[in-house]
Amino acid sequence: MDQYHEPVAELSPQDRDFVRALNSVKEEIEAINWYHQRVVVATDPQIKAIMAHNRDEEIEHAVMGLEWLRRNMPVWDENMRTYFFTTGDVTALEDAATGGEGGEGAPAGKPASGGSLGIGSLKGNR
Template sequence: MGSETYHEPYDVLSPAARDMHRALWSLIEELEAIDWYAQRAEVTNDAELRAVLLHNRAEEIEHAMMNLEWIRRQDSLFDKNIRTYLLKDVPITEIEEREEGKEGGGGESEGAGASLPERGGSGRGLGIGSLRGR
């Protein structure tokens, strides 16, 4: 079992890492399908075909959001960023500035690898605690 999209040997990746890979690639494929259906719907001259294609596009959006929700539930850094950036009414480019103001400075509140699972872990962080102030 393998994939051309794996960058590391499949057999050394944890089951959690393999599942995340599956979910991420499923999300990519759903987003690609959304784009394809939208393009096809835009250029067809047949109203009934356009309706079918737009219906299919809507289904793919549902699938993409289901994948994204699974990813959010597995990865604390995705969860944090989804909660920060999605479903907001303020200008998107201002969200980061507002969040940094709340935290009292720049930079990430967690380390760059904070969302990586431990070997055989849950996918909810490294489990090593904060490295700040040490």
């Protein structure tokens, strides 16, 4: 099916479940986006309320899918532990988590801060 970008026969059953979960989260987020736009422009208060309710249920669905990904793909867990439920500058959290060494996704030429924000020790508290 067109949900695959590589020959499906080369994907393990686990990989296929990853595809299902990732597609499901993608679809939920698309639905949130569509519902939200309809909520904003709808003129009838009842349909506005119904679509707001539906949008919020899609958020629940998306988060349930993210939780499955967290439990089954370790890098999701690592990143959620770094970025979720934090406050302040989100972009500073990578330096804090890596001690300023950046990560695989760190922009080229990004200077190491050495965790100068003083929150680098948070990683050890998990």
